[in-house]
Amino acid sequence: MSIQIKESYDVVVVGGGLAGFSAAVAAARQGVPVCLVQDRPVFGGNSSSEIRVSPHGAACFHAYGRETGIISELLIEERAINHELVTENGWTNSVWDMTMYDMAMSTPGLTFHLNTALLTVQMEHDRKIRSVLCRTAGSETELLLEAKQFIDCTGDGVLADLAGCEWRMGSEGKDEFDEPHAPEQANSEVMGNSIHFKAKDMGRPVPFVLPDWAIRYEDASFFYDQGRKPYDIRSGYWWLEIGVPWHTIHDAERIRHELTRHTLGVWDWIKNRDPQTRELAAHYALDWIGQVPGKRESRRVMGKYLMTEHDPAGRTVFEDEIAFGGWFLDLHTPGGLLAPTSEPSSAEHYDQTTDYAVKSYCGPYGIPLRICMSKDVDNLMMAGRNVSVTHAALGTVRVMSTTALIGQAVGVAVAAAVKDNLSADELLRTRIPHIQQQLLRDGCFLPNVSNEDPLDLARLATVTASSEALMYGVGPSSAGTAEFLVDWTETKPQLPEPRPQPYDRDRLNRRVGQWIAVGDRPVRRIELCLSNLSGAEQQVQGYLYAADSIWDYRTEPGEPLAELNLRVPAGEAQWVSVQLGLEPGRDFPAFSYLRLDLLAHNHVAWIKAGTVIPGHTSAYEIGGGKMRSLKENRSFRMEPPQNCYAARQVTNGVTRPYRAANLWRANPQEQWLELSWEQPQQLRTVELSFPGHLFHEYHNYPPLYRDPQCAKTYSIQIRQNGSWLEAARVRDNYQRRNVVPLAESGSVTTDRLRIVIHETNGDPSAAIYEVRCYN
Template identity: 60%
Template structure:
């Protein structure tokens, strides 16, 4: 970094105007420190680019920060094992491990999250950052190239000019791109332009609105509240209960406190902030003093926090090399330049928010998961192309966040923060690679996309259509063995539930078709069994099918022709194990190293019980409509038994190239009946020189971020482990780690070791009886 500092104050003249100017030069400047910008800057710096991150607020995180307190959502909210990994995963795992506070919903983020991000920024080499700094000008070298951006540091009377080779606009509002003269869109495209099902018939300036949140606290005794005169006067229960604004929880967390049009979400943000504040006070006055359904529940609750920085959903969208439309997430378009993925539903909020006749569609329908709107809005996981992050009008500008090149309809799913964090990491990585290789940004999707994708995978990210093909990874050529491996025989039911005879959960009833994924590793499947209850007084028939599926997110009801179909007769009674002798083999189409789905078709008198705990890589779904399935409840494992047991966790999976359940389990897992320590061994025919060892462990990908408790350490994640190398016939310890809870761990040894055999020995987990690893990588340097 080069820096030129000039102080224009007059010595000895205290009444004179004091203004300071500072000029600095970097490889990459990232403008905007929300999750997209933060991940872009960290990724760029980690890959050797001298990077500056500029944020206009005093903390990182944008809408996720303690100032706004929107819970980061993403694909994990709707798809089991789809939680975002990479830098965002490092952050969320660390925050949950450090924080005493539950993340109930919006409004519950505290400063531990801010400090987790600040700590990472401080520890990242090659990264400089400026907080409280607003970009107000862009200076062009020519009509297609930015020379510098200029910002003002609040409370410092400092004007800051930042010169760079590459700029990344993560401002949300697209401030840099706008000042640089880029084409952008704002508003809703009409149906006729792209024939998007969610688009309105006519184009308009309508955008999704801004929100502020509030949080309450139970103080243990009556807490009176009197709204000021200027607060919104809300006296009609229909506003809440018939228009999709149900106050579900006294503690807060209401995303629907939202206002946009008729105000402009950029230019009139302060007017919106004031209007939202009026409504927050009016809403709490209704809940506290007027609503017969909530006022007793709220008696001991007091307002603990009200946000004053509106969280913005939509404004400018910068036109890039490719414009994503709604058809891409709905149809899961496969992009050659895929660099991230999403999986939130197509969530387009009603323009006007609190001033509209009803709230967002899903809410106004009571969050029913089987309506026509719910079916057409459920999507993903789907890929996102790099071209949508490269500005088409300026040669050295990229975007990450809600301002990337998408239509209004597509933004409904792409905009959520965990998704934009993945985009940010990919953009920062791509920028650094482009600079290192001397490539124009526009050429990266065609000339360096393989390196970008392979780098993202190595850094802990996941891509839908890319596996580890890193030629430098020595582990890919190793023979892998282990001390033991687990087998899947099924998922039993809790004994106390069987004794009680009661349903474990209302979602166990077969109101719709339900399916359970089962990993197949053997050449035969002789018998499957399910534990069910018949609530009627007469025998019931349930149609059962075994269907081969492409992966764990293959939600087609009839994904492929069934391998077997039968009718199960179920007598009246509770918790019965029903056997089906399927007698399937490879000759019948049973494919090793893949999933089948055991489906039970609808019969509302029958409950298919959940298993006791989750069998890793074995999820379930139900039919929501139009021959489409979706994750059932929070993705448990339904009760099942299989004969013979399937050895679905072989040690070779650690070099499968995939670091989560997808087409198969992709996990080595030791036999739970064998005590720890357990080990995994890599062996080569020739001696290898190894300096760097990279491990990906299980944990923290089953659900989204706020599904995990305070001080959470995932039980499956190895806690204490050692790395050993065989030296002259003796195992020598080269590294020992204690107290781990992170998923992705990278270890660089003091000096390279020469060996034909390497072992990872797991002495203790964070609670699970089995040792487990998704991936092992080894490198010379």
């Protein structure tokens, strides 16, 4: 006989993927009682060890675009303690599950029920949920959970559906919103489900015999001509995908079975038949095959705003911005393995300059809270892939790092609604600035909002430092922290024919631009390291612009500050000088970016730098008036060197390179930052944002990784009675965001405060993005 237990909370979150997990933790951190219900034995959804899709996000396509906040805390922790390499699919192990479990256990006010499925919803009236009835598998226990606010993070919109909300499933037609990716006629087709596998090198030949009930593949064109190249024999693949003709919710078990048949067949092809892989795979044996399909798309619950693809493509600015995205408009071909070709970008061999690639590239863009607020039920919000977006917009919003940001924002929003007993409309009307400022304080980034927290006493301080590193440029032989970062494709056994690159990475086959961070010094001269491959002098044309931001990808971002005609003598890796006479305030804003572009030239190469210096990146032209991020530096030198790492930037309200470098960076061995006030201040906590884990996606970071730029050991000192006293010391840190109490109880009073960085995790220079101080 089943027993029923009744529990009451302020917030109930249904669904424990990254969106639901982030929502629950964020709400609990705001001080409201929260219950998280998850129908699987582990947290993480598609990212868990059951499904093993590693989280993707904006940094895949945009330098310094990685998501921060709760998702960043988790991923930094996982890399620091996990011995396992991470690749795109198939390699997630239980260390990730336990990282999330540990955070859940360590969050005051958060209760969770695993292996617990939602059964029914009880409504107070048509527009309000009173409670949900859930059942815990294997325990004959039903849970009746009452709450003031509910969040649907089920992916499939199960809670919203049971509550009677309107939802969509399938693709809108072009006639409804005129979306470039929309089909001419609306249809019910959605992206499919996937399972993954992992193979292990056994050090000796290992046979594989395909079961009779599995699919046997014989045609190489299915893989190499239709966008399904087996690029890593050890694990994969996102294109092991099936949806249409089956329903991704109701036919999930049939899809799982069909995927298993096909996955075994794909491994048989790799192992026994493919002439490009069978020798590489000879010593590999299957280690794991997923049996929980990962879903991309099903119900999308209609909210107070329906986001279309015009919003991410046009980078719409929303007053209620609470998150950001930056994945491309990634719409997989309905049917997956059963379709004539795979996802369009893959079918085009990842040519970044096709019409499809150009129209699909977008971001970083803001995401509004209204897409997370049910239009039909007053106390229901959504986070994850079931938010209020069109099918086309879902192509970019659906990736897990983005949904985690949305989840954290929704958690903060529902906590505000509960605390002040606000309706959804009242929340939108009165609390958006509060939600935005709280998200920034909690480590998130918003493209169109900066720190304006009136409680942050650091904003009133004068900031000085022991030293401020100057930016001289970067050359072919430069070294630094970037060599600790590798692209995850570099960790794969390469096939005989490597994947095609978008262009020759050195030669100027296309227009290339380099962002250069400047301070408040003039720019007299820039030198570029170029190679002339022709044997005769060549002329290269270029332009210098004042750039709006590091993500301003317009091919022509305004009137150029200077037009360049460079005479390049024949020879290898020679520095060519450009004379300029630019002044901050007159020609460009102080503490901003310049962008130096060189136009295409078949005989000249702009030499790639040996490392990436903080706050700098480059891009290349893809067509349609767009540039695309390269996430590397081209060699350049500045005269005079720029003070773009000035200490004052730690209180400018932005915690990553964006419209400026936004970073204090010290000279080696001189590593303290000081805040001073005209009048003594009472301080309880100091909140710090250190550099690291921004430039690349999660996949780029090796096992047991601690970012060398991040402070490892530091102290916070206060000035009292003419002497410096140590108020706190932190050891063995590797997290980007730190909250440091200055006294066990009460506060300290001082008019001067220093952060002294004694040791980083490897970088010779100390650096900080932001300092906040609170009483």
